[in-house]
Amino acid sequence: MNRTKGDEEEYWNSSKFKAFTFDDDDDELSQLKESKRAVNSLRDFVDDDDDDDLERVSWSGEPVGSISWSIKETASNSGSNHEREQLKNRNSFSSYAQLPKPASTYSLSSFFRGRTRPGSFQSLSDALSDTPAKSYAPELGRPKGEYRDYSNDWSPSDTVRRLRKGKVCSLERFRSLQDKLQLLEEAVSMHDGNVITAVLIFLKRTLSKEILFRELEVRQVALRHLIHFLKEIGDQKLLLDLFRFLDRTEELALTHYREHLNIQDPEKRKEFLKTCIGLPFSAEDSAHIQDHYTLLERQIIIEANDRHLESAGQTEIFRKHPRKASILNMPLVTTLFYSCFYHYTEAEGTFSSPVNLKKTFKIPDKQYVLTALAARAKLRAWHDVDALFTTKNWLGYTKKRAPIGFHRVVEILHKNSAPVQILQEYVNLVEDVDTKLNLATRFKCHDVVIDTCRDLKDRQQLLAYRSKVDKGSAEEEKIDAILNSSQIRWKN
């Protein structure tokens, strides 16, 4: 079962959205792990595999030389081609490990830098007509002759057809609104997104925003292409204007909000999130956006404070358990875990206290207990764990209660390698007998198993369990004593 877990995790790790789990060693605070994973996946991406060819031989019986393999092959500029040819034909697992890696001279960062924000587009016709760069914005006053070179009097439908075939074609001669719209309609009726986009770029450049928006509002297909295109080139401003014009308020809000993903600096991101509050989200979403802002604001304060504490080296918890990553931009539950880990005993008044977080973000009891339990168990603070589930009634009697069910408590404690005495105590609190027996057996809480069997008067099961405990151990003695007892009326 364990290895299965590993496998599945590995599988899911490929998603960058995998959050860390409470229990493993590199836990919540593991932005580092995240980034390591990211670096690893970069390496994957860049290095590719040298072993491509191998399987090709082994299964399809085809000659080797897959493209991705060959990229390495030819890129590594060494002369021993022949040798490698032999190697790869040998078709054994050991051979590919010896294949030389390509000497990569590129920096990763430059590869992943992504695209820069585009400037405003120049005339498309320039690109299409391959004439020297010069802008031919339509000016009504110009003599007609000046345009002749660029327009061979193609009709809108001819023009679109030519564009579709990738031929050189100028759009500049379409100067009246009517012509332009006809051009657009021709393009749309061809369904060729590439051409539609080309025409839209032309319209975007030559029409005023108001007219463009107005005309597109009644041309939904073209409108959708424009929206997609604006997203693609990242023209956030025009996109927002468009949504405003169309009165698509929620989309407007979401598009604006989306922008925060691109802001790295926490202060700036926070300020940006502030501008999102009050945008026309749905009521539910509004609350979430507000929380997002509040959380980051909170994290910035906590981060500054804790970094200071940690570097001062005076606080025991930070000395013993140095932080593995910053808390900035972590999800709410992760932040709660962090605060239960480092700031558990703080008074409600501080920003970093768990109770304060719970109140501010209205974290449900269940979620709170689960997170606190994971954090305290990780620190092996069994006393806190105990307190978490102890309630006092008005007579002063104490009672154990867990909103998440004690079976879950046991699992979490076990994952944090709680000692058997502690585990035993909570296994005993599990109400369902079958679950209790099951957990006790799994986690080797012998006493619980033995007592439960006794209570169930299940002699057979007790006998079976006897073979699982160590010979001559106290457990065996205890079982024997019970088995020999004449007080019990066994049911089997």
Place this chain on the structure above:
Amino acid sequence: MATHLSYGRVNLNVLREAVRRELREFLDKCAGSKAIVWDEYLTGPFGLIAQYSLLKEHEVEKMFTLKGSRLPAADVKNIIFVVRPRLELMDIISENVLSEDRRGPARDFHILFVPRRSLLCEQRLKDLGVLGSFIHREEYSLDLIPFDGDLLSMESEGAFKECYLESDQTSLYHAAKGLMTLQALYGTIPQIFGKGECARQVANMMIRMKREFTGSQNSIFPVFDNLLLLDRNVDLLTPLATQLTYEGLIDEIYGIQNSYVKLPPEKFAPKKQGDGGKDLPTEAKKLQLNSAEELYAEIRDKNFNAVGSVLSKKAKVISAAFEERHNAKTVGEIKQFVSQLPHMQAARGSLANHTSIAELIKDVTTSEDFFDKLTVEQEFMSGIDTDKVNSYIEDCIAQKHPLIKVLRLVCLQSVCNSGLKQKVLDYYKREILQTYGYEHILTLHNLEKTGLLKPQTGGRNTYPTIRKTLRLWMDDVNEQNPMDISYVYSGYAPLSVRLAQLLSRPGWRSIEEVLRILPGPHFEERQPLPTGLQKKRQPGENRVTLIFFLGGVTFAEIAALRFLSQLEDGGTEYVIATTKLINGASWIESLMEKPF
């Protein structure tokens, strides 16, 4: 060459040869020695149609992956960039070109867009001041790539998102173009059926394109009898469920990319070496999976529970075959035995690989969590407790299981309930945002827009009607010797494939009511053939249907269609085409919002 492509009813090698020819022609246009700079994403799909040897024959001496800054040194006359039409790649190309310009001897630059030239990209190159540096700027319309004897894919990652979220038709246009290419090679398809908005549009585009090509009559005898176009959003349910066929599970657990899978190496350590354990392979083991491998072709589409017995039977057969050597007495017999050795050894290697893979998968499928997940999925699909918060999903969130897994389950519940009650939806949303981060609000909106996750409106749950009419849930499923397609999900019969099945017999007229509930129009078009090309079917001869999934198809659905093809009295054989091979995880991931 790729013989497995010609096993099927339709010889897809013809298509492969056609695209190879086009590639050669382009390479020959750029005379002299060449280096190719590849868009990394394309190397996988290209690998399916051409090996390095082909490129080498046409003077390709070096190959690089596209990266920023400078190109590596290469003493060649031509540098060819082979790229998808994407803006961010244009920036990298221009960086390459500009730094090359400063370096010395002039080279000829070319650019080959796959599958289409983009005016937008060329504009970007122009803005960056490098457009003039390219001598040839062309497109290579690799729309449909043959994956197997009965399988074609466009491998267009963003197709579903574009079609159903952005309503951008570009990938539909490519699909239509791909279908025109197919018809040019395999004859006009006389009948077109479709269900869904995108299906309707593709059919429209095809009809229009045909009208434009009236000049040349297609004189090829039609291979396909009909075409079925299906929108993925007609059946949002199927990909969300965990596939339970062998191939489906390999894809679910390890992800199959361009018919290759990468597996953890430990199980594949070479056993021969004496110094065992000393140098265990650390790199992932990469295997190609297609029907060229006999054993794989036999087990890929089986329910995973039926794979073990096949493997053990095979093991016996192979051991017996090797034992034969003791019986070989005469020189002739020995010679015959030896001549069979390579085949036997290949079979043994193949068996060893699949035994290892099956072991890896079994570790997963026998885990408690897999069982719990499957139980919940099956409850949803059979209509149990779909209208309240599910405790397993709650637990998954509390334990921070991967977000994609959580989203997949929540969407499944939503689809099986025709939307969630507002209260339930809000609850899930809040839990997800608090646990995984508020920014996922954007992803949740995307899921809502595509209909995967939505509030129930109108108050009526139509799923039970659909389920009952189409018999989507079968209680008695035989995983070993299936009688029905529901074996691919151990009980659930994929809706999409059921639609195909019912279309071939008795026809969609029997399910009008359900078709009206499912989104988008359903339609039928005929493409008239000249009398000389009209087919007279022999008695007992099966029809061939090309089924095109717009927005993606899963391996389990493919398995179900192959099952139908093989039915003795089925009457229809299927060739499958799609915009992308998907599974629930890759599908949901394509809808997640990431930073620009």
